[in-house]
Amino acid sequence: MTLQSRAGGITGRPKPVSAALLVSLVILGVILLVSPAIARSSSEPGTKSDSKCLKCHSRKRNKTLKDGDVLSLQVSKTEYANSVHGDIGCTSCHQAIAARKHPSRESIASKRQLSLTLNQSCRKCHAKNFKVYESSIHASLVAEGNLMAPLCTDCHSAHAIESMAVYQPVTGLPCKKCHENIYEAYAQSVHGGARANGNVIRDSHIQAPICADCHQAHGVTAVAASNYLQSTCLDCHPDASLAHRQWLPNAGLHLDVVSCAACHAPLAERRINLELYDNTAQLPVGQHNDHAQIKKQLHAIDETGAGLDPLELWNLVRANSEDGQETDITLRGRMEVSTGPEAHRLAIKAEAVRNCDSCHHKGSDAFQNVVVSITRPDGRQISYEADKEVLSSIMSVASVRDFYAPGGTRIQLLDVLLVLSLVGGLAIPLGHITVGKILKKRTKQGDQ
Ligand code: HEC
Ligand code: HEC
Ligand code: HEC
Ligand code: HEC
Ligand code: HEC
Ligand code: HEC
Ligand code: HEC
Numbered sequence: 013m014t015l016q017s018r019a020g021g022i023t024g025r026p027k028p029v030s031a032a033l034l035v036s037l038v039i040l041g042v043i044l045l046v047s048p049a050i051a052r053s054s055s056e057p058g059t060k061s062d063s064k065c066l067k068c069h070s071r072k073r074n075k076t077l078k079d080g081d082v083l084s085l086q087v088s089k090t091e092y093a094n095s096v097h098g099d100i101g102c103t104s105c106h107q108a109i110a111a112r113k114h115p116s117r118e119s120i121a122s123k124r125q126l127s128l129t130l131n132q133s134c135r136k137c138h139a140k141n142f143k144v145y146e147s148s149i150h151a152s153l154v155a156e157g158n159l160m161a162p163l164c165t166d167c168h169s170a171h172a173i174e175s176m177a178v179y180q181p182v183t184g185l186p187c188k189k190c191h192e193n194i195y196e197a198y199a200q201s202v203h204g205g206a207r208a209n210g211n212v213i214r215d216s217h218i219q220a221p222i223c224a225d226c227h228q229a230h231g232v233t234a235v236a237a238s239n240y241l242q243s244t245c246l247d248c249h250p251d252a253s254l255a256h257r258q259w260l261p262n263a264g265l266h267l268d269v270v271s272c273a274a275c276h277a278p279l280a281e282r283r284i285n286l287e288l289y290d291n292t293a294q295l296p297v298g299q300h301n302d303h304a305q306i307k308k309q310l311h312a313i314d315e316t317g318a319g320l321d322p323l324e325l326w327n328l329v330r331a332n333s334e335d336g337q338e339t340d341i342t343l344r345g346r347m348e349v350s351t352g353p354e355a356h357r358l359a360i361k362a363e364a365v366r367n368c369d370s371c372h373h374k375g376s377d378a379f380q381n382v383v384v385s386i387t388r389p390d391g392r393q394i395s396y397e398a399d400k401e402v403l404s405s406i407m408s409v410a411s412v413r414d415f416y417a418p419g420g421t422r423i424q425l426l427d428v429l430l431v432l433s434l435v436g437g438l439a440i441p442l443g444h445i446t447v448g449k450i451l452k453k454r455t456k457q458g459d460q
């Protein structure tokens with residue numbers, strides 16, 4: 013499904029209804045009207061056995077679990093009856109209970125354990141959603157034992173599930189429950205504002221997006237895993253690529269190496285993220301194999317708390333690119349905002365950063381924060397602080413092949429050195445020693 017049609021679906025644009033269906037709906041309506049036996053009152057759940065269950069379970073009742081937690085066994089009759097599942101029967105999800113003596117007095121380890129077991133029941137009727145969910149970052153976190161990551165019922169509840177048609181469009185639920193500060197930033201954004209005001213681009217049916225429109229509801233993936241989010245933006249803003257070309261030279265390059273939010277969240281703190289990238293596998297380091305050595309080195313450096321300095325970074329990259337090693341590591345740079353919430357504080361276009369100087373001049377704020385990151389197999393990045401000097405050091409420039417903002421924080425002398433080393437064919441290790449000396453000198457000067 014494309015995003016636009018998803019977004020269209022949420023607006024509730026009427027779907028074409030066939031005449032035959034209309035006729036049958038009318039007939040059904042008449043039957044329901046004349047037959048009180050079929051038309052159940054909206055507060056009485058469907059089947060007979062449901063009222064049996066509810067006889068006991070509509071009352072206050074608790075069960076103490078193995079971990080000491082107290083589970084309330086009460087189920088609201090009204091909420092359940094008004095839910096989308098009012099008619100399917102308690103036992104269509106609670107099959108185990110129908111199958112044997114109840115109450116069983118069987119012990120339950122924890123609330124989470126009960127949810128983990130009973131959520132499997134959703135699969136029976138919602139196989140497609142279930143499968144998509146299983147591919148999500150949330151599901152991988154659940155599988156790793158993360159107690160904060162959502163199961164179906166953490167987002168939908170177990171007994172009060174409402175039709176999507178009545179989901180309030182601006183509340184941010186269910187995502188807000190766990191990503192509150194992101195929701196707050198979003199609510200102040202051009203999208204959150206537009207959504208609150210009725211949503212639509214003038215002359216268009218496209219709704220302003222809320223969480224699931226950009227991240228998907230069930231197939232949520234790690235944001236660093238791919239550039240799917242950028243193409244999601246461009247799906248709704250097909251003219252944006254062209255619009256940037258009007259004023260921005262190398263617009264394609266900029267859109268590749270500068271995140272949309274780095275310009276469109278104008279007040280956000282920005283940083284440079286240098287991702288360790290495995291050229292041999294054509295994947296970020298850590299995604300396909302565990303690169304134990306690099307991780308060990310990074311952790312060791314991180315423990316000192318001082319951040320990676322240029323020499324350490326150089327050693328890291330070089331030591332893992334040596335002949336005979338299976339990997340060829342390089343760095344891929346990207347300018348992004350420093351925090352997740354800030355990525356959502358997108359402003360109107362008039363406020364976007366367009367001043368070349370804000371990036372292309374010495375000492376530009378964006379180049380003061382640098383992180384070096386590796387990627388976990390689930391796609392999430394782990395970032396390590398780095399000394400901003402790594403950007404201006406010759407050895408990282410040599411490996412940050414496609415990322416270097418002219419006039420950024422680079423030191424003139426090093427520019428010259430780089431040119432010399434390239435033109436003169438200086439071996440990199442020599443450059444490395446030279447720069448090591450220069451850096452030491454600079455550090456000393458800095459101390460004064
Ligand atoms: C759509 C599936 C579904 C239906 C239908 C359903 N349940 Fe549940 N029920 C669950 C799940 C899943 C849990 C586990 C708790 C969670 O994940 O929130 C649960 C938990 C419970 C619990 C344990 C207490 C609690 O709330 O966690 C009771 C009691 C219960 N259900 C009774 C009922 C009764 C009575 C009905 C019918 C009126 C019913 N259920 C219908 C899915 C369902
Ligand atoms: C006679 C009263 C009674 C009826 C009828 C009843 N339950 Fe229960 N139910 C209980 C009690 C008591 C417990 C707590 C058992 C315990 O403490 O071990 C319980 C526990 C549960 C639990 C929590 C998990 C567990 O096994 O302890 C679920 C889910 C549940 N009932 C669902 C149902 C469903 C669905 C029905 C209808 C098919 C139903 N109950 C009918 C009394 C009842
Ligand atoms: C992280 C929160 C979250 C989790 C976990 C989640 N959902 Fe959803 N679900 C949503 C949201 C939000 C929607 C609203 C529709 C949309 O934006 O796609 C939705 C819509 C739905 C719908 C109706 C629309 C459709 O796509 O058919 C069904 C059915 C559904 N979910 C079932 C499930 C099941 C089954 C699970 C567990 C496998 C699950 N959901 C897990 C958030 C979640
Ligand atoms: C026995 C089959 C069955 C089971 C099991 C079941 N559902 Fe449903 N579900 C339905 C039916 C039927 C509907 C109503 C479909 C409709 O209105 O289009 C529905 C509707 C929904 C909706 C609203 C869809 C919409 O388009 O508005 C959500 C969300 C949902 N279910 C989630 C769940 C979750 C979560 C579980 C597990 C806890 C679950 N369901 C278990 C049959 C089931
Ligand atoms: C307009 C599209 C869009 C919307 C709407 C949106 N996001 Fe995001 N989200 C993004 C982008 C893009 C990123 C990645 C930012 C980056 O790294 O440059 C992101 C990042 C994230 C992250 C990772 C943050 C981190 O710490 O790295 C989470 C969690 C998240 N979003 C949750 C949400 C939630 C919850 C909502 C709803 C309140 C939401 N998003 C709404 C586009 C969106
Ligand atoms: C029950 C809590 C809960 C709910 C509800 C929830 N999430 Fe999450 N989500 C988590 C946790 C925990 C993580 C892992 C956080 C981390 O990476 O530190 C996570 C991670 C994410 C990530 C990946 C962040 C990254 O580092 O790449 C995104 C994107 C995301 N959630 C979006 C959503 C969206 C969209 C919704 C609503 C449809 C939602 N979440 C609902 C708990 C939740
Ligand atoms: C280098 C900074 C920069 C980057 C990176 C950037 N933008 Fe922009 N963008 C701007 C500026 C400045 C404007 C306002 C131009 C104007 O006023 O004509 C703009 C305008 C827009 C507009 C309005 C276009 C119109 O029709 O006038 C959209 C939509 C947009 N950007 C989306 C994006 C998306 C999506 C991305 C990421 C893929 C992105 N931008 C990346 C600076 C940037």
Ligand code: HEC
Binds near residue numbers: 203220241272276
């Ligand atoms: C589901 C469609 C959708 C998606 C996805 C989406 N947008 Fe938007 N966006 C809109 C709508 C609708 C508006 C118009 C709000 C209004 O009425 O002013 C908008 C407005 C904007 C504006 C302000 C334009 C102006 O004229 O001032 C910017 C900038 C923008 N979006 C950037 C992004 C970025 C960056 C992403 C991806 C992270 C993104 N959008 C994803 C629908 C979308």
Ligand code: HEC
Binds near residue numbers: 269365366367372416
């Ligand atoms: C938000 C920060 C930002 C803004 C604003 C910005 N740039 Fe850039 N620019 C970058 C980054 C980062 C690169 C990547 C450099 C690289 O890959 O070598 C870049 C690359 C370039 C390049 C290509 C250099 C090369 O080596 O090919 C040119 C030319 C350029 N920018 C000019 C401009 C001009 C002119 C403007 C203003 C109209 C501008 N930029 C605005 C961040 C920015």
